[in-house]
Amino acid sequence: MESHFLRKPTSKRLHAITFQFNVDDGIITREFARTCISTCNHLRYLNLENGNFEELPSSICNLKQLRLLFLGYNKRLKKLPDSICELQSLLYLYLNGCLELGDLPKKMKRLISLRQLIVTTKQMSLQESGIQYLENLELLAFRKCQNLRILFEGACRLTCLRRSEIVDCARPISLPFGELIALESLLLINCKLKLTQDNKSKFPSNLRTLSIENSEQVVELLQCLDESAYSLEFLLFMTVRALRPYQYGCPITYVSE
Incomplete structure (x- = not known):
C-alpha cells in the first residue's frame, strides 16, 4: 500500500518522509526504501530508522x-553503498544502533557538508573511511562499537568538531586529542579511552564540558585536565546507579538550519 502511494505523480513533490512512531520490522523494507529513493527525487529528509534491509540501495546518490x-536501529543493515558519498548536501547522517554494519565507505570525505555523524559499526579502525577530513563536522558520536579501537591516525581536518560522544564501546579507544583543536564537549559513557603519554599531554585545551559515566578512568582523566581546567565550565561524574538526567539512547536533538 505504501509503495502504491509513493508511485503517484504527487510524490515527486515530497520533501520529507518519516514515521511518527517506531514501526514494525516488516514495514521499512528494501523495496520501500528503493521506492522512496526512486520516485521522490526532491527529498530533503528521509527517515528509515528501524528498517528491515541489509543494504541501502545504491540509487541513494540520486x-x-x-x-x-x-538509518538508525536497522538490525540487519550490513553495508552502505559507496554512492552515499555523493550526497554533498547531506548535513546529518545517523547510523546508531546498526549492530551488523560493517566497514564504512572509504570516500566519506566527499560528504563535504556533513555536520553530524552518529555511528555504530563493527570496524576496528576508521582510518580508511576518511571521516578525519570532514571539515564541517560539528558532532561525531560512536555508540555500541564493540570492536572499535582506533578512530584515525595522523593528519585530520576536523577543525569544526565541537562535540564528541563515545557510548557503550567495549575496547579502549585511541582518541587523537591533539588534532581536535575545537572540541568543547566530550561525553564518555561505559567506555574506556586508550591514554598514552602523548595524548595525555594534548587533552583538548578548549574543553568546556566533560561528562563521564560508569568509568574506571576518572582519576586518569582528571590528571589530563591541565590546560583544559582553565576553560572547563561543566564537569559531571556518574555511576550506573545514579539517576541519569537524560536518556542517551534517544536521538540527539536536531539543529535547524
Whole structure:
C-alpha cells in the first residue's frame, strides 16, 4: 500500500518522509526504501530508522538535495553503498544502533557538508573511511562499537568538531586529542579511552564540558585536565546507579538550519 502511494505523480513533490512512531520490522523494507529513493527525487529528509534491509540501495546518490538521512536501529543493515558519498548536501547522517554494519565507505570525505555523524559499526579502525577530513563536522558520536579501537591516525581536518560522544564501546579507544583543536564537549559513557603519554599531554585545551559515566578512568582523566581546567565550565561524574538526567539512547536533538 505504501509503495502504491509513493508511485503517484504527487510524490515527486515530497520533501520529507518519516514515521511518527517506531514501526514494525516488516514495514521499512528494501523495496520501500528503493521506492522512496526512486520516485521522490526532491527529498530533503528521509527517515528509515528501524528498517528491515541489509543494504541501502545504491540509487541513494540520486537524492541530490537530501539534508537528513536517518538509518538508525536497522538490525540487519550490513553495508552502505559507496554512492552515499555523493550526497554533498547531506548535513546529518545517523547510523546508531546498526549492530551488523560493517566497514564504512572509504570516500566519506566527499560528504563535504556533513555536520553530524552518529555511528555504530563493527570496524576496528576508521582510518580508511576518511571521516578525519570532514571539515564541517560539528558532532561525531560512536555508540555500541564493540570492536572499535582506533578512530584515525595522523593528519585530520576536523577543525569544526565541537562535540564528541563515545557510548557503550567495549575496547579502549585511541582518541587523537591533539588534532581536535575545537572540541568543547566530550561525553564518555561505559567506555574506556586508550591514554598514552602523548595524548595525555594534548587533552583538548578548549574543553568546556566533560561528562563521564560508569568509568574506571576518572582519576586518569582528571590528571589530563591541565590546560583544559582553565576553560572547563561543566564537569559531571556518574555511576550506573545514579539517576541519569537524560536518556542517551534517544536521538540527539536536531539543529535547524
